[in-house]
Amino acid sequence: MDFAYSPRTEELLGKLESFMADYVYPAESVYDAQVADNDNPHEQPQIMRDLQEKARELGLWNLFMTHDGLGAGLTNLEYAPLAEIVGRSIIGNETINCSAPDTGNMEILAMFGTDEQKSQWLKPLLDCSIRSAFAMTEPAVASSDATNIRSTIQRDGDEYVLNGRKWYTSGILDPDCKLIIFMGKSDPEGPTYRQQSMILVPADAPGVEVIRDLPMFGFQDRLGHGEVQFTDVRVPAANMLGAEGDGFAIAQGRLGPGRMHYAMRAVGMAERALDMMCKRALEREAFGGPLADRGVVREWIARSRIEIDQIRLLVLKSAWLMDTQGNASARSEVAAIKVSAMEVAHKVVDRAVQTYGAAGVSNDTILARLYAITRALQIADGPNEVHLRTIARLELKKHK
Numbered sequence: 001m002d003f004a005y006s007p008r009t010e011e012l013l014g015k016l017e018s019f020m021a022d023y024v025y026p027a028e029s030v031y032d033a034q035v036a037d038n039d040n041p042h043e044q045p046q047i048m049r050d051l052q053e054k055a056r057e058l059g060l061w062n063l064f065m066t067h068d069g070l071g072a073g074l075t076n077l078e079y080a081p082l083a084e085i086v087g088r089s090i091i092g093n094e095t096i097n098c099s100a101p102d103t104g105n106m107e108i109l110a111m112f113g114t115d116e117q118k119s120q121w122l123k124p125l126l127d128c129s130i131r132s133a134f135a136m137t138e139p140a141v142a143s144s145d146a147t148n149i150r151s152t153i154q155r156d157g158d159e160y161v162l163n164g165r166k167w168y169t170s171g172i173l174d175p176d177c178k179l180i181i182f183m184g185k186s187d188p189e190g191p192t193y194r195q196q197s198m199i200l201v202p203a204d205a206p207g208v209e210v211i212r213d214l215p216m217f218g219f220q221d222r223l224g225h226g227e228v229q230f231t232d233v234r235v236p237a238a239n240m241l242g243a244e245g246d247g248f249a250i251a252q253g254r255l256g257p258g259r260m261h262y263a264m265r266a267v268g269m270a271e272r273a274l275d276m277m278c279k280r281a282l283e284r285e286a287f288g289g290p291l292a293d294r295g296v297v298r299e300w301i302a303r304s305r306i307e308i309d310q311i312r313l314l315v316l317k318s319a320w321l322m323d324t325q326g327n328a329s330a331r332s333e334v335a336a337i338k339v340s341a342m343e344v345a346h347k348v349v350d351r352a353v354q355t356y357g358a359a360g361v362s363n364d365t366i367l368a369r370l371y372a373i374t375r376a377l378q379i380a381d382g383p384n385e386v387h388l389r390t391i392a393r394l395e396l397k398k399h400k
Contacts, residue, residue: 067110087268151184173224196247217372
């Protein structure tokens with residue numbers, strides 16, 4: 001198990017760290033200001049378009065994509081440290097076209113899409129000329145168990161008719177969103193894991209209605225998390241992704257790498273929070289000396305360093321297993337990093353908030369948003385308890 005960075009990764013790391021320092025971090029406040037000034041707060045601000053153009057010039061584009069010779073062609077192990085670097089900034093992923101839900105949508109289009117579907121949807125997504133949304137979660141059922149989904153996909157001649165209500169449909173509010181990947185039941189009486197299908201829906205199809213945007217802990221996401229009603233939405237039969245009944249398997253194929261990406265970025269979030277904690281502790285004085293002289297603060301810093309390094313090693317091991325033995329062989333490890341990386345990142349951010357005091361809970365620093373994101377991501381892509389259930393089941397299986 002060799003975690004040494006490849007020459008390609010070393011080259012990209014140097015470029016990416018310079019890009020983040022020279023362009024991305026200074027643009028964070030500009031990004032927020034431009035979003036606030038836009039008539040539509042979900043419209044991509046000009047600063048992001050400028051950053052993306054610079055990223056293209058530097059060859060920092062679609063680094064996550066490995067399928068069919070698309071993207072940079074990196075392995076999971078090569079991409080992991082790069083994802084950590086961009087994870088330090090809330091806007092980092094978007095600058096290099098490696099942000100959800102587009103990453104997962106692009107991966108399943110590459111794996112399961114027809115040539116026509118790839119030409120119509122995957123190519124413009126890779127170019128970032130359009131954005132996309134993923135509609136799986138539903139408000140009426142516990143969607144952590146995808147077999148609960150009630151939305152329907154019914155065949156009618158050369159078309160499918162879609163009905164259902166989805167929510168936390170990420171990306172749907174972006175005016176550039178042109179594609180929705182919709183998951184519903186096409187065969188409610190079939191075998192449990194063959195009842196669901198996925199289908200490609202143009203965002204402007206008649207019957208698609210965005211009911212509202214859903215903030216997370218009071219923060220409104222630029223891409224939006226929409227509650228969406230689908231009423232008798234008709235799409236061509238050719239829009240089916242894979243075959244009827246493949247939806248559950250496709251979802252698992254999409255969520256596995258997605259969880260890996262979340263964990264990689266969580267390491268970056270934790271590192272940024274630790275950096276901020278250390279700087280604050282050295283600069284801020286209370287009760288006759290810097291906070292860094294207080295034993296409790298030193299313990300926060302020390303434990304944060306230990307915990308971050310532990311999850312980084314687990315992330316790298318998981319990436320290595322996915323590369324060398326396949327996603328299925330890394331199932332337990334991927335579940336473990338989805339739990340541990342988010343918990344550690346949230347814990348480190350919480351310590352940084354405490355170190356900053358009132359400033360930590362304000363919008364004057366990035367910490368409040370990191371706090372909300374790291375907490376929300378303990379639910380997104382499957383709550384922690386679902387992953388713990390998976391790990392326990394796989395462990396117990398060894399002893400049966």
